[in-house]
Amino acid sequence: MTTQTVKFFRPVQKQEAEPRWSVDEIEALFKLPFSDLLYRAQQVHRQHFDPNAVQLSTLLSIKTGGCSEDCGYCPQSAFNDTGVESRAMLDVSAVVEAAQAAKDRGAGRFCMGAAWREPSGDDMASVVEMVKAVRGIGMETCATLGMLNDEQVLQLRDAGLDYYNHNLDTAPEFYGSIISTRDYQDRLDTIERVRRAGLHVCSGGIVGMGENLTQRAGLIAQLANLDPYPDSVPINNLVKVEGTPLAETEDIDPLDFVRTIAVARITMPTARVRLSAGRQQMSEAVQALCFLAGANSIFYGEQLLTTGNPDVERDRALLDKLGMYPFSENH
Ligand code: SAM
Numbered sequence: 186m187t188t189q190t191v192k193f194f195r196p197v198q199k200q201e202a203e204p205r206w207s208v209d210e211i212e213a214l215f216k217l218p219f220s221d222l223l224y225r226a227q228q229v230h231r232q233h234f235d236p237n238a239v240q241l242s243t244l245l246s247i248k249t250g251g252c253s254e255d256c257g258y259c260p261q262s263a264f265n266d267t268g269v270e271s272r273a274m275l276d277v278s279a280v281v282e283a284a285q286a287a288k289d290r291g292a293g294r295f296c297m298g299a300a301w302r303e304p305s306g307d308d309m310a311s312v313v314e315m316v317k318a319v320r321g322i323g324m325e326t327c328a329t330l331g332m333l334n335d336e337q338v339l340q341l342r343d344a345g346l347d348y349y350n351h352n353l354d355t356a357p358e359f360y361g362s363i364i365s366t367r368d369y370q371d372r373l374d375t376i377e378r379v380r381r382a383g384l385h386v387c388s389g390g391i392v393g394m395g396e397n398l399t400q401r402a403g404l405i406a407q408l409a410n411l412d413p414y415p416d417s418v419p420i421n422n423l424v425k426v427e428g429t430p431l432a433e434t435e436d437i438d439p440l441d442f443v444r445t446i447a448v449a450r451i452t453m454p455t456a457r458v459r460l461s462a463g464r465q466q467m468s469e470a471v472q473a474l475c476f477l478a479g480a481n482s483i484f485y486g487e488q489l490l491t492t493g494n495p496d497v498e499r500d501r502a503l504l505d506k507l508g509m510y511p512f513s514e515n516h
C-alpha cells in the first residue's frame with residue numbers, strides 16, 4: 186500500500202452495538218486543557234490530511250426567503266421579520282454564471298441552497314438541470330434543499346450531485362427550543378436516505394445559540410455516531426440577524442468555538458471539518474486557531490446565503506499568511 190492510500194484511507198467502522206462516542210466522553214474532550222485538546226486534534230488531523238490544504242466551497246442561494254419553517258436562527262424564515270425579501274428561483278444560466286465565477290476564483294465545490302422545507306416536483310426539475318450544468322463546468326456539486334423523499338434523492342444522484350447538506354444543527358434536547366415545525370427524526374431520516382443512495386453526506390450544526398456544554402457535546406455525539414459519520418461537517422457560529430428570535434443571544438467565547446472544531450476533528454477523523462458561517466465576525470487569529478484545531482474547509486466568496494462572508498482577497502491574504510493553499514485532488 187502506498188503512503189498516499191494509507192493517508193487518506195477511511196478506517197473501517199467498528200461493528201459495535203453501543204454508540205462510538207458517549208456525550209460524557211465528548212464533554213470530557215471539551216473540558217481538556219486547551220493545549221492538550223489542540224495537540225490531540227493536530228495529531229488526528231495530520232494522520233489523515235495535509236494540514237496546510239483547505240477545501241474551498243462557494244455558496245449560492247438559488248431560492249431566497251419566505252421559508253415555511255420557523256428555525257429561530259434563520260433570516261429566511263417567513264416567521265422572522267428580517268427584511269430578507271422572498272425571491273423566485275434563479276434560472277439555470279444565472280447559477281452556471283455564478284459557479285463559473287467561483288471556479289475562476291479557485292473554488293472547488295459549488296453549493297446551492299434553497300429556503301424550502303422540502304422541494305416540490307417543479308423545483309426538483311430545475312435543480313436537476315442546475316446540478317448537471319455545474320458539474321458540466323467541472324466543479325464538485327452540493328445542494329441543501331430541505332427534506333427529501335427517496336425519489337428526490339435518486340433524482341439528485343442521477344443528476345450527478347456529489348454532496349447533500351442537511352444539518353442536525355444542535356442536540357436533540359435543544360432542538361425544540363429552536364425549531365417547532367419539524368423534529369429531529371425528520372433530519373435523521375433525510376440524512377439516512379441521502380447516505381443510502383450513495384451521495385456524500387454533509388451535516389453539521391450551529392454553535393452559539395444559547396446551548397449549554399452538554400448540548401454542544403450532544404450535537405457532536407449525534408454527528409460522530411452516525412454510521413458512517415458525515416464526509417463533511419460544517420461548524421457554523423451563529424450569525425445573529427436582527428428580527429430573528431436569536432438576535433440577542435450572548436456570543437460564544439471564541440475559544441469555545443475553537444474547541445468545538447477540535448472536538449469535531451477528534452471524533453470524526455477523516456471528515457472535512459468546515460469553519461463555516463460566522464467568519465466575518467471572527468478575527469484572523471481565531472480562524473488560524475480553528476485551522477490548527479483541524480478545520481480544513483471554508484466557505485469562499487463574499488456572500489453566504491443572505492449574510493456576508495470575508496471577501497476573496499482577504500481570504501487569499503489570510504491563507505497566504507498562514508502558508509496554506511486550496512486543496513485540490515493533486516495535493
Ligand atoms: N432550508 C434548508 C435547510 O434548512 O436544511 C437549506 C438551507 S438552510 C439556510 C442551511 C443551514 O444554514 C441551516 O441548517 C443552518 O445550519 C444554517 N444557517 C441558517 N441561518 C444561520 C445563521 N443565522 N447562522 C449560522 N448558520 C445558519
Ligand code: DTB
Pocket residue numbers: 244260261298329350352389390419420421424461462489490491492493
Ligand atoms: C452550512 O452549514 N452553512 C451554510 C450552508 N451550510 C448552507 C449556510 C450558512 C447560512 C448563514 C446565514 C445566511 O447567510 O443566510
Ligand code: SF4
Pocket residue numbers: 252253254255256259260261262263299300301302331
Ligand atoms: Fe427554512 Fe432552512 Fe432557514 Fe429553516 S434554515 S427557515 S428550513 S431556509
